[in-house]
Amino acid sequence: MSPGQPSIDPSTRRAAIVVATLGSFLTPFTASAVNIALPAIGRDFPVSAVTLGWVLTAALLSAAALVVPLGRLADLRGRRRVFLAGVVVFTLASLAAALAQSVGQLIAARAVQGMGAAAVFGTGVAIVTSVLPPGERGRALGLNVAAVYLGLSIGPFVGGWLTSALGWRSVFIANVPLGVLMAALVMWWLRGEWAGARGERYDVFGAVLYVLTQVALLGGLTRLPSASGVWLVSAGVLGLVAFVWWELRTPSPILEMHLLRRNTVFAMSSLAALINYAATSAVGFLLSLYLQYLRGLSPATAGLVLLAQPVTMMLLSPFAGGLSDRVEPRVLASAGMGLCAAGLAALTALGADTPIPYVVGCLVLLGVGFGLFSSPNTNAVMGTVEQRQYGVAAGFLGAMRLTGQVLAMGVAMLVFAVYLGPTVVKAAPPDLLVKGTRTAFGLFALLCAVGVFPSLARGKVQRPSKRPSKP
Numbered sequence: 001m002s003p004g005q006p007s008i009d010p011s012t013r014r015a016a017i018v019v020a021t022l023g024s025f026l027t028p029f030t031a032s033a034v035n036i037a038l039p040a041i042g043r044d045f046p047v048s049a050v051t052l053g054w055v056l057t058a059a060l061l062s063a064a065a066l067v068v069p070l071g072r073l074a075d076l077r078g079r080r081r082v083f084l085a086g087v088v089v090f091t092l093a094s095l096a097a098a099l100a101q102s103v104g105q106l107i108a109a110r111a112v113q114g115m116g117a118a119a120v121f122g123t124g125v126a127i128v129t130s131v132l133p134p135g136e137r138g139r140a141l142g143l144n145v146a147a148v149y150l151g152l153s154i155g156p157f158v159g160g161w162l163t164s165a166l167g168w169r170s171v172f173i174a175n176v177p178l179g180v181l182m183a184a185l186v187m188w189w190l191r192g193e194w195a196g197a198r199g200e201r202y203d204v205f206g207a208v209l210y211v212l213t214q215v216a217l218l219g220g221l222t223r224l225p226s227a228s229g230v231w232l233v234s235a236g237v238l239g240l241v242a243f244v245w246w247e248l249r250t251p252s253p254i255l256e257m258h259l260l261r262r263n264t265v266f267a268m269s270s271l272a273a274l275i276n277y278a279a280t281s282a283v284g285f286l287l288s289l290y291l292q293y294l295r296g297l298s299p300a301t302a303g304l305v306l307l308a309q310p311v312t313m314m315l316l317s318p319f320a321g322g323l324s325d326r327v328e329p330r331v332l333a334s335a336g337m338g339l340c341a342a343g344l345a346a347l348t349a350l351g352a353d354t355p356i357p358y359v360v361g362c363l364v365l366l367g368v369g370f371g372l373f374s375s376p377n378t379n380a381v382m383g384t385v386e387q388r389q390y391g392v393a394a395g396f397l398g399a400m401r402l403t404g405q406v407l408a409m410g411v412a413m414l415v416f417a418v419y420l421g422p423t424v425v426k427a428a429p430p431d432l433l434v435k436g437t438r439t440a441f442g443l444f445a446l447l448c449a450v451g452v453f454p455s456l457a458r459g460k461v462q463r464p465s466k467r468p469s470k471p
Contacts, residue, residue, distance in 0.1 A: 015190040016131045017140055020124035021147040022182050023083065026090065027063075027117040029151030030175055031056065032310070033159025034110075035284040036303045037168040039292045044168070045103035049289070049420055053413045056285060057406060058107045062114030064402035065214035067122040069207035071395020072254045076202055078193030079123040079130065079391055084186045086119025091179025098172035109172075118398070126394035129382045130194040134325075138379045142321020145375040149314035149367075156284070156310075160303030194390075201252040209246060210254055213239030218403060221410035225417070255392060259385065266393070268458035269380045270400050272333060275451030276373055277404025279444040280340055280366065282412040283309070283347075286437050287359070294352055294430055308360045312367025313374070321375035329376035334455040336372030337448060343369055344445035348438050352430060373455075380458065408444070415440045 034041075034056060042052050074082040090113055097109035128140050162170040217236025223229030247253040260267045284306055291302040324332055343366035350359070378397065385393040419436035 011189075012191055013131045015185070016127045016192075017143065019083070019182060019185050019190050020128045021144055022178070022185070023087070023120040023124040024144045024147040025151040026087075026175065026178060026182065027121060027151070028148045029155045029158075030094070030113070030172075031059070032151065032155025032284055032306070033162070033171045033174070035288050036156045036159040036299050036306070037163045037171050038285070038288060040163045040168040040299065041103075041106070045106070047103055049416045050413045051103065053285065053409055053416075054107050055103070055110055057409045057413070058110040059114035059117065060402055060406045060409065061215065061218050062111040063118040064114075064218055064399055064406055065211045066115055066118040067398040067402060068392065068395040069210055069254055070119045071122040071126065071391040071393075071398070072207070073202065073391075074119075074123045074126060074395075075388060075391035076198060076200060078198075079127050080186060080190055080193050082119050082391075083123040083127065084183060086116045086123070087179055087182045087186065088116070089113075090116030090120060091176055091183070092116075094172045094175035094179065098169045118402075121401075122395040122398045123391060124394070125378065125382065125397065126390040127190075127194060129390045129394070130387070131192075134383055136325075137382065138325035138375070139318060139322040141378050141382070142318035142324075142375040145317040145321060145371075145378065146314045148374075149310040149317060149371070151310075156288075156303030156306040157300070158303075160298070160300035163299045203247075203250050203252055203254045206243065206246055206250060206254040209239060209243045213243050214399075214403070218406040218410070221407060221414075224410070224414050255396060256389065259389070259393070259396070263384055265380055265384045265458045268454045269329070269333075269377050269384075270396060272337065272373075272451055272455040272458070273377055273381070273397060274400040274404045274407075275447060275454065276337060276340060276370070276377075277401050278407040278411075279344060279404075279448035279451065280370060281405040281408035282440065282444070283344075283363075283366065285409065285412055286440055287363075289433070290350065290437050291359075294433060295356070305356060305360060306363070308363035309367040309370075312364050313371040316368060316371030317375045320372050321379060324376035324379045327376075329380035330456060330458045332376040333373045333380070334452055336369045336374070336376075337452045337455050339369030340366055340373065341369075341445050341448035341452070344441050344448055347441040348445065350434065350438055350441070352434060377455075411443055412440050415443070 038052055038055065041055060070082055070086075093109050093112035093116055097106055097113065100106035100109055125141065125144060128144060129137060132140055158174065159171050162174060213236055216232045216239055220229045220232025220236055223232060244257065247255055247257050287306060288302060291297045291305055292299065297305070320332055343362050346362045346365065381397050382390065382393055415436045419432045419439070
């Protein structure tokens with residue numbers, strides 16, 4: 001340890017890993033459970049496939065807009081404090097979603113859930129990175145990623161069972177006791193704040209500009225090809241230019257642009273994450289509709305089919321994370337990206353009578369690919385920044401994940417808008433639903449294949465520090 005810097009005791013390390021892992025479980029569990037509950041929500045609130053997609057997109061959009069500003073706030077005010085606030089907000093919003101009386105209220109509650117989620121996974125990885133030296137992070141980050149996949153694994157099954165037995169509202173109620181447990185663990189077990197940039201100024205103008213830019217850009221993408229979508233995307237592009245201009249000139253930026261200009265590993269790893277999430281995040285949404293509307297499976301049975309991908313990812317991620325401490329992350333992540341492209345390409349063959357085992361095989365292939373990609377890629381990102389930037393780096397990586405998820409849903413909803421128009425999803429012609437699903441998977445496979453190139457171009461990881469940061 002550096003002179004004057006106390007060591008971090010094992011209990012604090014365990015606490016950090018446990019709470020961050022639970023945080024990584026909570027938000028994907030909710031997303032995947034809501035995925036499987038969408039048809040039931042659509043039966044209670046008869047809306048188009050595009051509007052139904054907003055039940056997912058609202059949470060992703062608000063989280064993507066806030067994760068970087070909240071990551072910077074965590075670096076300044078304390079990562080534990082921001083994490084705890086996120087858990088509380090997410091839990092209260094879950095209760096509000098369960099009580100929603102219209103699809104508008106549900107979408108609003110999901111947007112608030114996204115705000116809480118941004119604080120949780122924008123700081124969880126930063127907390128783990130703060131308490132562990134580089135040589136020990138890979139396995140811990142692998143466990144963190146495995147928790148994401150455990151949430152994705154349990155979500156469809158539990159969500160399907162809850163939806164079938166108790167109705168879709170129970171999916172949101174299930175979050176409340178878990179949120180209370182997490183808040184209790186943070187308050188009474190996790191000691192330390194890890195504010196690596198304490199004393200620096202918070203760039204309020206940059207934060208507001210970033211949020212407005214993300215909302216305009218990503219919200220516009222989900223509304224294409226309408227005129228309002230075009231105008232919002234245009235405004236978002238202008239806002240992005242203004243944000244970069246401002247961040248290059250302000251003395252205490254929300255996002256230090258030299259991380260992208262001078263740190264090739266950080267920039268290319270982040271771009272690879274964006275592409276991978278944009279290519280893979282709508283798989284659950286597309287297959288949930290396919291399996292239930294076209295194949296007639298119950299929510300619980302569809303959930304069991306969708307288990308194949310996240311279970312594979314959950315089993316592989318700790319191994320891949322630990323391996324990335326010894327093997328260059330670009331090798332593992334690039335191989336994973338290629339396998340994801342292959343799995344998506346295989347899903348373009350879906351038809352009205354495709355054997356279910358074929359679907360499961362495609363999901364397993366996707367799971368292997370994403371398991372090899374995610375934790376090594378996260379290790380590469382967090383291993384190339386200074387301690388004072390952990391929150392921003394974790395937030396930016398979270399923004400790439402969320403932006404990719406919003407882009408994925410935007411592409412899926414755009415494809416459905418082209419093929420189905422305003423048709424209520426349960427009344428959509430089966431042949432058009434099949435064509436839309438196949439087209440979306442084809443676009444995603446192409447995007448994932450392109451993502452192999454920035455993954456390979458990242459270069460070798462140069463780790464700046466071997467010391468965990470001071471609480």
